[in-house]
Amino acid sequence: MPRHSRKKASTQTYHVVIKGADRQLLFEETKDYKKYLDILEYYKEKLHFEIYAYCLMSNHVHLLIHHPETVSLESIFRHINTTYATWFNLKYNRTGFVQDGRYFSEPVETNRYLLTVVKYIHYNPTKAGLEQSPGTDYPWSSYHDYQSKTFGLTDIDFVLKLLGSQEHFTAMHSNVPNDDCFDIHKSRKRIPDDVAKDIIMQNCACNSTTDFQKLSLLNRNSAILLLHEKGLSVRQLNRLTGTPRGVIERLIAKKNDK
Numbered sequence: 524m525p526r527h528s529r530k531k532a533s534t535q536t537y538h539v540v541i542k543g544a545d546r547q548l549l550f551e552e553t554k555d556y557k558k559y560l561d562i563l564e565y566y567k568e569k570l571h572f573e574i575y576a577y578c579l580m581s582n583h584v585h586l587l588i589h590h591p592e593t594v595s596l597e598s599i600f601r602h603i604n605t606t607y608a609t610w611f612n613l614k615y616n617r618t619g620f621v622q623d624g625r626y627f628s629e630p631v632e633t634n635r636y637l638l639t640v641v642k643y644i645h646y647n648p649t650k651a652g653l654e655q656s657p658g659t660d661y662p663w664s665s666y667h668d669y670q671s672k673t674f675g676l677t678d679i680d681f682v683l684k685l686l687g688s689q690e691h692f693t694a695m696h697s698n699v700p701n702d703d704c705f706d707i708h709k710s711r712k713r714i715p716d717d718v719a720k721d722i723i724m725q726n727c728a729c730n731s732t733t734d735f736q737k738l739s740l741l742n743r744n745s746a747i748l749l750l751h752e753k754g755l756s757v758r759q760l761n762r763l764t765g766t767p768r769g770v771i772e773r774l775i776a777k778k779n780d781k
Contacts, residue, residue: 532630
């Protein structure tokens with residue numbers, strides 16, 4: 524099928540989402556998150572775009588980005604996605620796609636909606652059950668840059684100027700947003716991914732998706748059923764083990780028919 528043309532923003536500001544291929548993990552460990560941030564910082568300086576907010580989740584990334592007229596959004600993410608995928612595949616001795624397609628983008632045309640997106644991005648870890656409120660525990664979001672007024676990866680001046688003060692920024696994040704924005708996960712996971720990864724490691728002695736995919740077919744199928752019994756959802760099993768969703772569903776259905 525031909526690709527649909529992307530909606531263009533007159534403001535050159537976009538909410539961008541990058542997902543892991545087949546809902547698999549983009550980040551296996553802390554070093555992976557740090558590497559991705561390093562890549563963002565490198566291309567931000569090289570291509571002169573601005574980041575108003577970001578959040579790195581285990582299997583997807585949110586970015587609120589403003590790009591100059593001299594460089595296209597497509598060019599920015601071609602560089603970022605290719606660089607990270609090459610590094611990730613080399614590190615984990617794997618091949619194939621790391622990201623699901625190029626990226627997903629939504630134009631941000633007004634300052635009011637821009638602030639809505641900022642709040643939505645910062646609430647991703649809270650909605651996933653990884654922290655009680657933005658900035659309390661989860662380290663991989665731009666909320667901390669706003670908290671500390673750090674001038675680095677996040678361009679905090681524009682948002683703080685719109686809000687008027689640091690206090691107004693904190694107040695904006697005082698309750699869970701009702702807006703879905705560019706939501707790619709409508710349902711809450713039963714078990715947070717970090718807990719699910721620990722369960723996989725304890726029961727299968729696998730430290731990564733790549734380790735799990737090296738299991739024999741018989742051991743893989745047994746492990747899938749065991750992990751499902753321990754509370755991992757089909758989506759989590761798909762993401763965290765790299766096993767196709769259809770295979771997981773057939774294994775569970777076959778077991779239930781017995």
